[in-house]
Amino acid sequence: MEEAPAAEEVMSDADEMTKMAAMPGADAGELWNFITETSPYKEWSYWPDYEGYQPGNSPHGAILRVFVDEHGMANIADDMKSSMDNGVVIVKENFMPDTTLAALTVMYKVEGFNPEVGDWFWAKYSPDGTVAASGTPAGCIGCHGGVAANDYLFTGDVGADGAGDMEEEHEHDDDEKQED
DSSP: OOOOOOGGGSOOHHHHHHHHHHOOOSOHHHHHHIIIIISOGGGSEEOTTOOSOEEOOTTTOSEEEEEEOHHHHHHHHOTTOSSOOTTOEEEEEEEOTTOOEEEEEEEEEOTTSOGGGTTEEEEEEOTTOOEEEEESOHHHHHHHGGGGGGTTOSSSOTTTTTOSOOOOOOOOOOOOOOOO
């Protein structure tokens, strides 16, 4: 007989409603506050099989750390999932070769935000929270569009415990700022 998951491992409907009520809109400032104050991303889990510092590629930096919120982790573990649910947040710390934090890049799934690209809201921040790009930056969409079948995610397969080889990311210019 299969053992039931511990109570703290199951996100109840009430927990889900509370979480969604606390989620920011498609706004870079609100999202920054959410990932640094409301639900600090450094308290989240690393993406499965990408614990700690990982080698990176342009434009994200020589070294990366990838964090995913609890809801995203549940989506990754669900073998029946082919895409992330609304409200999932993924934070990538982008480091220089000397491990100085250069930027944070964030993908946040917002229902109805941009259905053409999986409803993902992208944001790039300097370490102090200054917004470098947000919304639907052409560079983010252009690169991540190559993995649309995996819900625009390079790091690992959705619904397969998130494990897999990190795909080489294509070089692109995402310095343009686009806010919605």
